[in-house]
Amino acid sequence: MIEVKNLCKAFGERHILDGMSVKIQEGDLFSVIGPSGTGKSTFIKCLIRLLDPDSGEILVDGEDIASTKDEFRLARIRRKFGYLFQEGALFDSMNVFENVSFGLKYLTDIPKSEYPRIVREKLALVGLKDVEKLKPSELSGGMKKRVALARSIAVEPKYILYDEPTTGLDPVMTGMVRDMITDMRDKLGVTSVVVTHDLKLALNISSRVAMMYGGRFVECSAPEDFKKSANPEVQEFMRISGIK
Amino acid sequence: MKKLLGRLGHLFIELAGTLGSAAIMFKSVVFWSFMSKPEMSEMAKQSVKIGVDSFVVTALTSFFTGMVLALQMGQTTRNLFNEPLYVGTIVSFALVKELGPVLTSIVVAGRAGAVVTAEIGTMRVTEQIDALYTLGTNPSRYLLVPRFFAFLLTLPLLTIFADFIGIAGGCLVGSSQLSIPAAIYFDDVLTYLSFKDVMHGYVKTYFFAFMIAMVSCHKGMNTKGGAEGVGKATTEAVVLSMVLVLVLDYFVSSMLVAVGL
């Protein structure tokens, strides 16, 4: 379980996160929505300390990591997470095989001889075959995202964080990525946090949806209840997203 | 006036911040140098990229520098004494103590330093640095330590090669244009040049290598603002390294002179 209490983060004078609190249960598919620039990426980056929060608590399975300076402890907590970056963030000096097996080397004791099997298996999970030798520059946008997902599930994380998984993809690819996210939950049983401005996607796949506005969650509920929310920001966002 | 002071104050705070974050980066490079198994393949790869690939340019630079030094010295001494004197001595002193280390460092800063900043900067703006953290690797360990190692290993070696090549260039001009036989040229070199002089130039290269590694890695790690930011960071890194080579050269030289080197 991930529990966030009163998380704050400012860049200079701008308070991007301003007292965020939320509990994400095991098995949840939790979506954070909000317009671009509200600080959704900032929020999930703080969750695994890619950014240092100014104050607040982040309890991952009961262990507070919001302010620890201990590199090894942080690495141990980060080990539980897979992270799908907005543009994939594949290492462009390496081919697909080296990218997907990268975490195995640093996070597990699996012998090198097993890598080809694991890489093939994870690529198959995201619907790719025979791409091991290609460089990231030779992949399309959708393929990059899938390879990036294969890379983050290679070490079998307990949680997966998705940053804008469908942004910039065509409708067909969007559908595929959506299925991929629900697959990860159904097949691997992971707990997911999806950050997106795509409200339709969020309502479609999530067990809970939270709306971020002004540095806080102004609404956090199951999709059916979310649609009925009386909160003016939620209603406005639903209106511009073309839902009701 | 008030505005100017405000500006200055701002600059000063920025400078202090930069030095602070550079110190933190240095600490983490030292920490990871000792706390982890070295990334042998990365170190080899970077040494090739930083050292071997710079060799042709540094060799050409010192070859022609040696040639022009011999030419000018030969002309000057011929005008003064009617024959070219001490050409080998002057060329070798100038190269070994100053021009070898300084010119090699400037070329490496421009060539390899730019590559390092652009590469790390691109990784920063495309979130590949963040990805390293999520995959269990500290970027200091995986990116910075091998690059520091490569600069510190290859820049002194490149300088030694440059010294030899420059002296050879001087010899070529001496024998072909100034009619100084090679034997006399090398006698001039070896009679006066001492081990201490060679060490003076050699020790300096470690300071330059460290500074270039620091500047190019730090600028790369702190890149902001997409492709445009990468270009800006790269230019800044190269200009700063080149200027600092010359500034550092004076201070390190006077320090070495003070301790008797």
Ligand SMILES: Nc1ncnc2c1ncn2[C@@H]1O[C@H](COP(=O)(O)OP(=O)(O)O)[C@@H](O)[C@H]1O
């Ligand atoms: N490293 C940073 N330094 C300064 N400002 C930042 C930084 N990262 C993000 N911001 C600012 O914080 C705000 C929220 O950014 P972000 O979390 O990326 O939004 P979202 O992911 O919701 O689109 C943006 O206005 C952005 O300009």
Ligand SMILES: [Mg+2]
């Ligand atoms: Mg974002």
